[in-house]
Amino acid sequence: xxxxxxxxxxxxxxxxxxxxxxxxxxxxxxxxxxxxxxxxxxxxxxxxxxxxxxxxxxxxxxxxxxxxxxxxxxxxxxxxxxxxxxxxxxxxxxxxxxxxxxxxxxxxxxxxxxxxxxxxxxxxxxxxxxxxxxx
Amino acid sequence: xxxxxxxxxxxxxxxxxxxxxxxxxxxxxxxxxxxxxxxxxxxxxxxxxxxxxxxxxxxxxxxxxxxxxxxxxxxxxxxxxxxxxxxxxxxxxxxxxxxxxxxxxxxxxxxxxxxxxxxxxxxxxxxxxxxxxxx
Amino acid sequence: xxxxxxxxxxxxxxxxxxxxxxxxxxxxxxxxxxxxxxxxxxxxxxxxxxxxxxxxxxxxxxxxxxxxxxxxxxxxxxxxxxxxxxxxxxxxxxxxxxxxxxxxxxxxxxxxxxxxxxxxxxxxxxxxxxxxxxx
Amino acid sequence: xxxxxxxxxxxxxxxxxxxxxxxxxxxxxxxxxxxxxxxxxxxxxxxxxxxxxxxxxxxxxxxxxxxxxxxxxxxxxxxxxxxxxxxxxxxxxxxxxxxxxxxxxxxxxxxxxxxxxxxxxxxxxxxxxxxxxxx
Numbered sequence: 001x002x003x004x005x006x007x008x009x010x011x012x013x014x015x016x017x018x019x020x021x022x023x024x025x026x027x028x029x030x031x032x033x034x035x036x037x038x039x040x041x042x043x044x045x046x047x048x049x050x051x052x053x054x055x056x057x058x059x060x061x062x063x064x065x066x067x068x069x070x071x072x073x074x075x076x077x078x079x080x081x082x083x084x085x086x087x088x089x090x091x092x093x094x095x096x097x098x099x100x101x102x103x104x105x106x107x108x109x110x111x112x113x114x115x116x117x118x119x120x121x122x123x124x125x126x127x128x129x130x131x132x133x134x135x
Numbered sequence: 136x137x138x139x140x141x142x143x144x145x146x147x148x149x150x151x152x153x154x155x156x157x158x159x160x161x162x163x164x165x166x167x168x169x170x171x172x173x174x175x176x177x178x179x180x181x182x183x184x185x186x187x188x189x190x191x192x193x194x195x196x197x198x199x200x201x202x203x204x205x206x207x208x209x210x211x212x213x214x215x216x217x218x219x220x221x222x223x224x225x226x227x228x229x230x231x232x233x234x235x236x237x238x239x240x241x242x243x244x245x246x247x248x249x250x251x252x253x254x255x256x257x258x259x260x261x262x263x264x265x266x267x268x269x270x
Numbered sequence: 271x272x273x274x275x276x277x278x279x280x281x282x283x284x285x286x287x288x289x290x291x292x293x294x295x296x297x298x299x300x301x302x303x304x305x306x307x308x309x310x311x312x313x314x315x316x317x318x319x320x321x322x323x324x325x326x327x328x329x330x331x332x333x334x335x336x337x338x339x340x341x342x343x344x345x346x347x348x349x350x351x352x353x354x355x356x357x358x359x360x361x362x363x364x365x366x367x368x369x370x371x372x373x374x375x376x377x378x379x380x381x382x383x384x385x386x387x388x389x390x391x392x393x394x395x396x397x398x399x400x401x402x403x404x405x
Numbered sequence: 406x407x408x409x410x411x412x413x414x415x416x417x418x419x420x421x422x423x424x425x426x427x428x429x430x431x432x433x434x435x436x437x438x439x440x441x442x443x444x445x446x447x448x449x450x451x452x453x454x455x456x457x458x459x460x461x462x463x464x465x466x467x468x469x470x471x472x473x474x475x476x477x478x479x480x481x482x483x484x485x486x487x488x489x490x491x492x493x494x495x496x497x498x499x500x501x502x503x504x505x506x507x508x509x510x511x512x513x514x515x516x517x518x519x520x521x522x523x524x525x526x527x528x529x530x531x532x533x534x535x536x537x538x539x540x
Contacts, residue, residue: 024166163416301429
């Protein structure tokens, strides 16, 4: 499956007083996409897992305004480590150019709140959306 | 002046359904602090400048919940380049431990929307909050 | 045309720590719908008009959680006065029951920021979505 | 005690692209104030209570922009019914004029999710912030 294409509907409230999508709103889009990707990959397991975000990075390449149509976003699992993994997104503008690239690192926490290795099942499920070059 | 200490009041809406401050809300805090820092450094010039965020990165080290008191945040100008600069923040938890570290890169845009070198005046003003090790 | 049916995609961030859609998020939905309705009725005129919200009221009838599908919302122009008008919404839950009813009153402002009568053209355009019983 | 005066710090994100505080952000302020008022009145009991918002209404009297200082807000318990009560707020602008008036109706839910009468203790605690004219 590798890359998965998602749609993200925008909201008026995503704009700031400069009239473009505020830099923080891009991270809201990234969060929506990550949850949709993980829901697709992990299904019901998602609600029982304790995977927390430990790092976000995002490069803003193009301004976004409010289009009538949802934004297109590509997402994939870029890296699967021992107890952490990285989800990458590319947010596209209405003409198909990359408007932003993000990476989000998540770690698996055990019941006591400390880092635990991903299970083999989790690794297999995440690998379905792993990019050919990275997994 | 180097590092500047700010207070960031939290809101109930910063919490997500897991009961802790959502990872995106940290970026809202970072945005508030950046605007306060730039307002202090640049004064009235801020509203006439077209400085846009081209990169955000943030490492989450500790969970935050909703305390009664505002969060303490340190912010400083970590790097001043030709046409871009980097603002760093450390968000502290209620006992004074670093809960998150962020870096935000901004570039100066000219009237035509393309990158322009920072003016000498801007560089001098930003340098007031430059960390001793980096500027 | 009378009532218009819209879809409102939800977001994870609409949930609060109690696990249901926060009461403020309903107003975000109402705002999205109002802008879509007005955009459909008024077209390009919308961006040149200075119509501001002077009252919101909303009754919450049922809890909403995060469904996979967008929410269905009915919206219509309930009242057209001299210089103000009222837009009503019914937000439906996934089984089609009304989860919330809202009314938003807007007034038309002139260039000097004071209330001005709606133009005949504006009244005609708004009347297209007027409910049979109210306009 | 009657009316209680609170401060609400604003955020850049409260502004919309028209450069003033968005109408939904006023409800965020109202929510913050309500939780602070109830926390002061009810203390630890607040987290064990299941009081949900069943109605919001707000009249917008004046535009708000982003001031350097927190907004001043007065809040009080306007009505205490059998199983519901009403909290009223007045949000003041920087020169002390009322910028918005809101009323929020909450009901007490029992363990089964249906409406239950307020306990005598709850009524006594809420009455501390009851306005002389209404309770």
